[in-house]
Amino acid sequence: MSARDVVITGIGLVSSLGEGTEQHWQQLTLDQPKPILDRDRFAPYTIHPLPQLDWGLQIPKRSDQRQMETWQRLGTYAAGLALDDAGIKGDEALCATMDLIVAAGGGERDVEVDTSILEQSQTSSDTGVLLNERLTTDLRPTLFLAQLSNLLAGNISIVHKVTGSSRTFMGEEGAGVSAIETAAARIRAGQSTHALVGAAFQTEHPDMLLGYELGGYLNRGDWASVWDRSGAQGGGIVSGSGGAFLVLESREHAQARGRKIYATLGRVAAAGAAPDEAQIAHMLAELDLSGPHLAISGATGVEAITRAERSALDKAGLIARGFTNLTGHLKEAQFPFAVALAALAVSHGAAPSPTEPSEAPFSGTLDMAVATSFGYRRYGGVAALGRA
Amino acid sequence: MTSTVDHLGRPIVAVTGLGVVTSLGVGKADNWAALTAGKSGIHPITRFPTDHLRTTISGMVDFLPSSGKGNSALTEELAATAAEEAIAQAGLGKDFGGPLFLASPPIEMEWPDRFALYKGDETEEGYARLLSVARARNDRSLFESSQFGHIADALSARFGTRGLPITLSTACASGATAIQLGVEAIRRGESDRALAIGADGSASAEALIRFSLLSALSTHNDAPEKASRPFSRDRDGFVLAEGGAALVLESLESARARGAKVLGILQGCGERADDFHRTRSKPDASPAIAAVKAALEDAGLGIDGIDYVNAHGTSTPENDKMEHLSLSTVFGERIKSIPVSSNKSMIGHTLSAAGAVEAVFSFLTMQEGVLPPTINYDQPDPAIDLDVVPNVKRNADVGAILSNSFGFGGQNACLALAREPN
Numbered sequence: 038m039s040a041r042d043v044v045i046t047g048i049g050l051v052s053s054l055g056e057g058t059e060q061h062w063q064q065l066t067l068d069q070p071k072p073i074l075d076r077d078r079f080a081p082y083t084i085h086p087l088p089q090l091d092w093g094l095q096i097p098k099r100s101d102q103r104q105m106e107t108w109q110r111l112g113t114y115a116a117g118l119a120l121d122d123a124g125i126k127g128d129e130a131l132c133a134t135m136d137l138i139v140a141a142g143g144g145e146r147d148v149e150v151d152t153s154i155l156e157q158s159q160t161s162s163d164t165g166v167l168l169n170e171r172l173t174t175d176l177r178p179t180l181f182l183a184q185l186s187n188l189l190a191g192n193i194s195i196v197h198k199v200t201g202s203s204r205t206f207m208g209e210e211g212a213g214v215s216a217i218e219t220a221a222a223r224i225r226a227g228q229s230t231h232a233l234v235g236a237a238f239q240t241e242h243p244d245m246l247l248g249y250e251l252g253g254y255l256n257r258g259d260w261a262s263v264w265d266r267s268g269a270q271g272g273g274i275v276s277g278s279g280g281a282f283l284v285l286e287s288r289e290h291a292q293a294r295g296r297k298i299y300a301t302l303g304r305v306a307a308a309g310a311a312p313d314e315a316q317i318a319h320m321l322a323e324l325d326l327s328g329p330h331l332a333i334s335g336a337t338g339v340e341a342i343t344r345a346e347r348s349a350l351d352k353a354g355l356i357a358r359g360f361t362n363l364t365g366h367l368k369e370a371q372f373p374f375a376v377a378l379a380a381l382a383v384s385h386g387a388a389p390s391p392t393e394p395s396e397a398p399f400s401g402t403l404d405m406a407v408a409t410s411f412g413y414r415r416y417g418g419v420a421a422l423g424r425a
Numbered sequence: 426m427t428s429t430v431d432h433l434g435r436p437i438v439a440v441t442g443l444g445v446v447t448s449l450g451v452g453k454a455d456n457w458a459a460l461t462a463g464k465s466g467i468h469p470i471t472r473f474p475t476d477h478l479r480t481t482i483s484g485m486v487d488f489l490p491s492s493g494k495g496n497s498a499l500t501e502e503l504a505a506t507a508a509e510e511a512i513a514q515a516g517l518g519k520d521f522g523g524p525l526f527l528a529s530p531p532i533e534m535e536w537p538d539r540f541a542l543y544k545g546d547e548t549e550e551g552y553a554r555l556l557s558v559a560r561a562r563n564d565r566s567l568f569e570s571s572q573f574g575h576i577a578d579a580l581s582a583r584f585g586t587r588g589l590p591i592t593l594s595t596a597c598a599s600g601a602t603a604i605q606l607g608v609e610a611i612r613r614g615e616s617d618r619a620l621a622i623g624a625d626g627s628a629s630a631e632a633l634i635r636f637s638l639l640s641a642l643s644t645h646n647d648a649p650e651k652a653s654r655p656f657s658r659d660r661d662g663f664v665l666a667e668g669g670a671a672l673v674l675e676s677l678e679s680a681r682a683r684g685a686k687v688l689g690i691l692q693g694c695g696e697r698a699d700d701f702h703r704t705r706s707k708p709d710a711s712p713a714i715a716a717v718k719a720a721l722e723d724a725g726l727g728i729d730g731i732d733y734v735n736a737h738g739t740s741t742p743e744n745d746k747m748e749h750l751s752l753s754t755v756f757g758e759r760i761k762s763i764p765v766s767s768n769k770s771m772i773g774h775t776l777s778a779a780g781a782v783e784a785v786f787s788f789l790t791m792q793e794g795v796l797p798p799t800i801n802y803d804q805p806d807p808a809i810d811l812d813v814v815p816n817v818k819r820n821a822d823v824g825a826i827l828s829n830s831f832g833f834g835g836q837n838a839c840l841a842l843a844r845e846p847n
Contacts, residue, residue: 104703137698142573143531152551155543164540165474168630173477178638182703182833186531187594191834194698200712203698203836204602207531208574208592215591219606226613243552247534251559252568307589309581415578416589
């Protein structure tokens with residue numbers, strides 16, 4: 038134990054399972070947790086939709102809500118939950134010195150404008166001129182700000198007054214890994230005392246589905262477990278809307294505030310490029326695990342990487358929980374979500390229920406949990422969460 | 426030989442390689458010659474039609490093989506071209522061996538690709554058609570061009586950087602943030618060296634229109650080379666531009682141990698977020714002031730320690746006013762004797778690349794002892810009392826520089842750069 042250990046003191050979660058740590062833990066520990074699915078709205082694709090949220094609870098000003106689309110609202114909302122949970126919300130001094138790292142993709146485009154331009158392009162002799170004419174008249178000026186990657190962080194600064202620093206990392210699942218790895222490394226080195234880190238993903242928009250489907254990554258047809266999507270149609274991903282933010286602090290900083298600690302964030306190991314099973318095994322070995330442990334896995338369902346991860350987990354004696362079965366794939370938020378659930382499990386000293394029959398039951402007390410996320414195309418990371 | 430740790434006992438971060446591409450050309454030599462001659466790279470847009478557009482000029486990079494082939498391809502080429510130059514100067518080989526921090530623009534599938542997909546079928550409409558054609562085609566190159574992590578992955582493979590490369594955006598401060606992340610990693614002792622790149626090849630019709638709708642762009646279309654007028658009374662917006670820059674950052678100890686030529690020191694970094702507004706700065710400029718102060722403090726420098734300011738100087742009415750307020754607040758009366766010039770008067774605003782491009786030019790400024798001018802300074806703004814190095818370069822002995830970057834979303838990042846300690 039050291040004063041500069043990185044500890045988790047706040048968790049903000051939103052997914053199809055609900056919002057907040059309690060609702061999530063309750064859903065995850067049901068005898069047979071069930072995914073909440075919407076098979077119709079984006080057929081042939083199935084998605085895990087957002088729950089009902091009252092944005093005003095975390096974004097009090099309607100004018101702020103209007104400046105954002107759902108992705109930014111969702112992230113700002115989840116960030117607010119984490120700040121509340123850590124007892125930092127509204128504490129001007131703590132917020133003004135708090136570091137912020139957000140993992141982000143882009144925001145939502147205007148489907149109506151896009152669709153109408155696409156339709157008109159079929160009869161246009163000069164699509165370049167058409168584009169200029171339509172975009173200059175039809176685009177809402179402020180929509181750009183709802184689309185900019187760094188403006189989720191910008192909105193968090195505006196709404197929650199977190200202003201110590203603001204960095205946005207991009208790059209699908211890997212961005213979520215880097216965000217947590219960097220925030221933790223800065224705290225460990227004394228470059229930062231407390232940080233808000235996380236991401237959100239809003240899948241209920243056709244352009245967000247297109248980001249996967251350009252590479253044929255989405256699943257079609259009946260839902261199946263991430264561990265068993267090889268027989269399903271399509272590329273293996275069933276996406277979801279959700280967000281996960283964490284408050285990371287140095288142990289010293291958290292103790293001085295007298296805050297409850299969920300878990301200690303230990304080593305984080307990250308992979309560049311696209312890791313194979315041997316590299317995953319090597320990363321797990323870097324975590325210095327001993328004894329049987331739980332792995333809160335962000336496995337995507339994309340066949341090769343999911344099989345490699347499961348095999349490496351099994352060989353390392355890690356009992357897997359593929360939470361993506363219940364939340365859907367949350368892209369940039371995948372690793373922060375995994376770390377959040379692993380921290381929750383450690384703080385409860387218990388494992389979530391199996392999400393499907395191939396996941397073994399976990400018996401005994403839980404002292405340590407591993408969080409994983411390996412990207413559908415590239416990158417990945419693992420982290421060890423230990424007792425407070 | 427002096428110490429290799431700084432005033433706080435941290436490893437001093439040296440710069441051993443620099444590379445740059447802007448609308449003025451490829452490489453340090455061409456860029457520096459143009460920049461010190463007061464030459465502008467701003468020109469009429471030819472990449473796409475300009476009918477119906479309020480702004481028809483830019484500082485696009487139109488001379489690379491990937492120019493006009495989309496954001497992802499051009500950004501990657503700008504980054505790779507700059508990195509080649511920087512790594513060669515540093516005398517490092519194919520296997521860079523340290524982490525990569527890439528500042529690059531957000532990625533979206535672009536209109537020509539959307540139109541092409543839409544032509545692929547007639548059975549469905551709107552996005553349903555895009556999705557079914559995308560699925561049927563499974564075009565890997567189009568897919569990769571839509572992935573935020575792709576460019577850094579390609580660069581990492583090409584240059585042999587280590588670990589999971591970080592791609593980041595802090596809007597117009599991104600280039601400075603990439604450098605800051607590299608400095609922090611070296612100070613933490615994670616690596617002896619880091620590659621920091623800022624690149625932006627995202628100038629498309631849609632990008633231009635988005636900024637135009639926010640009234641951020643200059644509409645001085647008649648004389649493109651005179652459109653960017655930082656600190657002038659008649660400035661009316663920034664000029665959208667492209668570019669790329671790379672810096673090899675290295676602990677001073679490691680640089681000296683391998684006998685590398687030290688080009689300068691990354692002495693301090695400061696940042697602060699603004700919670701006031703999505704595009705406007707707090708009226709009292711307090712976040713920018715705090716970022717400048719944080720950079721000086723991190724560098725262990727007082728206000729007398731800075732000899733020149735490489736301004737963010739976008740040429741928007743708002744930025745230049747706010748930047749002046751922040752500098753005059755931090756430096757007080759002394760600001761009148763510190764030259765402050767804006768590279769953007771010549772190269773326009775290279776957005777995600779700007780912080781890195783301007784850091785490279787700042788190191789050249791120290792190395793050559795020449796201040797690049799702020800061109801187009803014909804009508805001084807009486808409210809901005811600064812020595813902007815008007816219109817003509819100036820010889821000066823410069824030991825330390827403050828380089829400012831401010832961006833949408835309340836991003837403020839400042840770097841303090843210095844010569845190698847004797």
